[in-house]
Amino acid sequence: MPAKKKAPAKAKSSRLITASKDLVADVALANLILFDHDILDGFGHVSARHDKDPERFVMARYVAPGIVVPSDIREFSLDSEPVPERGERHYSERFIHGEIYRARPDVNAVIHSHAPPLIPFGTTGAPLKPMYHMSSHIGMGVPVFEIRNFQNDGQMLIRSAYLGRSLAAVLDDKPMVLMRGHGATIVASSLHLAVYRAIYSAMNARLQMEAMRLGGEVTYLNESEVEYCTGPEGVENTCERAWALWQRESAGKKR
């Protein structure tokens, strides 16, 4: 049972994509980069707002992130329905993406992951705090989404527009939201910045756990440091330097 994806529909497929070729390639690459940095594994998904139509977003069809290629990328409406409908299987949690794009015009990329270092924070309520300049966005606030507040049938996934809206409401105007017993969703004004934030959020979680165990008081970034580092002169503007590296590594890796 080879895992290769079938090629037949390919020619037709690319004609159905109206987003720019560069954006499609970047979203596919973001999947690989996040997989290579242990943010995504066989699960999770990354999307970007369509670059010509703000009422759409692009994301892979039902494929494990570690093996996404550009021809897997599809377009979705803000109702999180594939456009056009091609009878394919899609991530059941695609509502995370559509509802956040609808609620947050400033957001152009969304990453949903089960990144391991974030799970203990979402599960205990220990607040995630900004350890260093690289993850200053954490200082903007990291709410925790408790799904039990919105339904009580034991379902853990965001499989409806209602739950997507609920998640977006808890996310509010923040850069990320932890999801208890599930994972995290991270947003940004650009795909590259969202990838940067996903990688350094996980790093921050690892570092914070270590620091909390050292026994003393931890000096987190203060308000003015967070403001500066996430501002126009701040650290987040250097994410293109890292992207150039990640691109080289992940695009060039034999799989």
Next chain:
Amino acid sequence: MPAKKKAPAKAKSSRLITASKDLVADVALANLILFDHDILDGFGHVSARHDKDPERFVMARYVAPGIVVPSDIREFSLDSEPVPERGERHYSERFIHGEIYRARPDVNAVIHSHAPPLIPFGTTGAPLKPMYHMSSHIGMGVPVFEIRNFQNDGQMLIRSAYLGRSLAAVLDDKPMVLMRGHGATIVASSLHLAVYRAIYSAMNARLQMEAMRLGGEVTYLNESEVEYCTGPEGVENTCERAWALWQRESAGKKR
């Protein structure tokens, strides 16, 4: 002393295998996947119930999991004896497999490992609990097998049908059993699901140790969440998406 296996008996060998070629290939691949995910190393074993004869199971002969190939797969009776007997060396703990298949008609795959993150739980009696939806099967219960309750000669391994039956009795109707000072045994209705459970059980153990150290209260999945996530609409049904990734990675890896 080259580690290459001898080829001569190969033609004969394949005629002695009555299970389907696909199952044999899948069991060999499961060895590599579990090795690549640090669940197995030079030790441990994975088996599947024979797909044409429920009174048999298939498993590798005495070979380290990281280098198993399809021609290493053999058939065994539920007495854990090789069928046919070919004078080869076999895992001394094969009774784990035969006795579980006998006691549990619902089980079609068994994985025995020394996965490092599970050892501290088996050794301290700290209960393993379900951290997130990915490892919801842990919420079905994880008993601990204490071999001292069944014999007292200092032997730690399941080298007899008696100990195999004892282990199966402690496993009961659960998806996994920890073995004090030894490892764990994980079962499932399919080989792919068993591999999924093995990988995310180890991840759960890592995450739970981190969460327990954060100092606050940990909110584990509750009963209805466990029921939903392990049910027909639950997370475990998505394991084929991950298998496609694992297959690509492990089958394609140069060794």
Next chain:
Amino acid sequence: MPAKKKAPAKAKSSRLITASKDLVADVALANLILFDHDILDGFGHVSARHDKDPERFVMARYVAPGIVVPSDIREFSLDSEPVPERGERHYSERFIHGEIYRARPDVNAVIHSHAPPLIPFGTTGAPLKPMYHMSSHIGMGVPVFEIRNFQNDGQMLIRSAYLGRSLAAVLDDKPMVLMRGHGATIVASSLHLAVYRAIYSAMNARLQMEAMRLGGEVTYLNESEVEYCTGPEGVENTCERAWALWQRESAGKKR
């Protein structure tokens, strides 16, 4: 958008470099070695004092350490300005390097990193102490730089000569300085020794965190042990043996 660097200016470029070819190659390689050992990632930088002009130092232009090649190496004055000025972008924190070379004639190499294991120490004030002979330089003293003592606009980076001088003053005559909420800067009399110290400083931090959690008292190297191990007969003189390994690994790695 390929990440390849443009080649046109290359011929001209090499004529602008007055440091020896070997030094330039070594600085480029040090970037890769430190990247491969998780000391640098997409960020951080490593420099060496110019081998023919002690009033200059060599360092990469604005490129992620993991992809630096010899043709990226540039020369800088002790004012941390590129010589000659070629209109290129440079690391905004290059003042770390220039000001340390100015203040410390004994220093011939400077590494600035965000090495993860060092962050919890810089952030909590838990003192880093020498766990074993491999990291005996830590026993010479590891001050912590608190940028809030020198400016208060929320900026975390060493983006001015003033802050560079302030950092150098806190570093004093020590082999390294932790930077709260930021990272660390490590110096040595040679590039190879600086790389050695960077790698084993991070290892010491990891080991010390584990030792502190074991609950008993930790026996660190005492004064005479630190003196011996950092002295002419000491462990640091064996760093060439490790360099030969690191060079083989990192220079030969497909990227």
Next chain:
Amino acid sequence: MPAKKKAPAKAKSSRLITASKDLVADVALANLILFDHDILDGFGHVSARHDKDPERFVMARYVAPGIVVPSDIREFSLDSEPVPERGERHYSERFIHGEIYRARPDVNAVIHSHAPPLIPFGTTGAPLKPMYHMSSHIGMGVPVFEIRNFQNDGQMLIRSAYLGRSLAAVLDDKPMVLMRGHGATIVASSLHLAVYRAIYSAMNARLQMEAMRLGGEVTYLNESEVEYCTGPEGVENTCERAWALWQRESAGKKR
């Protein structure tokens, strides 16, 4: 400065080796295996007693373990002097090996490492105890060598026959000795078993640190379990299965 070793003396070199070709190859391979398992890095060494002359042992000349090849292997007397003397540089701590072979006729292999997980135990005095059957040899006893009891000039290394004898005396009849602020030395009746013990000693240390932090009581192997597992029917007899894997991995790895 290429790291390649010079070839000229090779023909002559091999004529100077009187141990069997297989033993020489195995010692070189053991270096690579231990490097690939993070037991050795640029430092540490592994030796085996000469298979034709018990008054000699074989070990690499002064080369980082990760790049040792068979032509680097030399012979040494029990005085830890090279035989014949060829004017080459050797590990300054070779006395560890000679003095242990002299004191322990049952020992045929010695590994000296700075394996990271063992350092916190040597440094705190927290006793290393046997977590599971894979590391049952730890239950035979693990003394700690405190060099301050034997000299007080601050020197940390075993650079003399006197210190080698002192270490051997503390090791006594045990399978390993921790060295405070330095590392560990592990011995066995065969090279393959010594490699096995080195790998699973480090794993035991990792698992024990995790178990101790879980907060409950840890159930270590008891006396009869240690006796059984290290005995003729015990786990240690299966190390050839793992060796076949390690050989395949490390010998086949592109370096």
